[in-house]
Amino acid sequence: MPATIPETATPPLSVLMRDGSVIEHREAESSDFMATMLDGRVNAAGYTAYLGALRPVYAALEEVGRELADHPVAGRIVDSRLDRLPALEADLQYWTARAGHAPVEAPSPAVVAYAERLFETRNDPALYVAHHYTRYLGDLSGGQAIGRILGRTYEIERGGPGLTFYEFPLIEKPKPYKDGYRARLDALPLASEDQQRVVEEVRLAFALNGAVFSELTDRLDEYTA
Ligand code: HEM
Known part of the structure; x- marks a missing residue:
């Protein structure tokens, strides 16, 4: 009698997204700029530049999020309680004063490319989910440790002026929020090909972040004390 091969169930989308980006996550963590920042060696100009780079990214992420709030797929994960732009801008004001100057001139090529990709997801909202996950779940995960460091x-002090970006006052606790978020990802009405496209887009989102970090790394001489 031939042995029956057990049917392997496809893992839920949240697992596909996490497992599909493990290598990219490790690369992001080990970028020289990030490592230097976590080592406590990035100066006020460097942290100002970091926030300055993130500003157009969150502006795009949150603008497109508002547009997709009623979309049957993307709308299920959009949540204005996650919005980072107001905190980011308040922090930027603090750091501009502390650094003694505003962040770099115009948005850099990597920042422009990232924001452009975010705007493109307007026309393909399933892919917006990938970008939403990459930034906000990151901010609610490793971001919390980064804020403490x-x-x-x-x-x-925790949540004090300059570091409000890491605070989510409208979210009681990150852990149950992240569990609920993953449950919402897993329940999205997406065919398996679309799920694969979302996983690919998570990888792209990490690469776009990596390109931004790489530009900051190029200026580390200026950005270390
Ligand atoms: C040095 C920098 C970083 C550190 C130390 C770090 C650390 C971590 C840790 C410890 C977790 C797991 C937390 C948990 O299970 O609750 C996590 C999750 C995550 N991080 Fe990071 N991270 C870093 C950078 C980044 C960056 C740059 C991004 C994206 C732009 C990112 C995106 C994510 C995402 C999306 C998750 C959630 C994974 C999942 O459970 O699905 N992280 N990070």
């Missing part, structure tokens, strides 16, 4: 580096 930066607090020690710059001697700012």
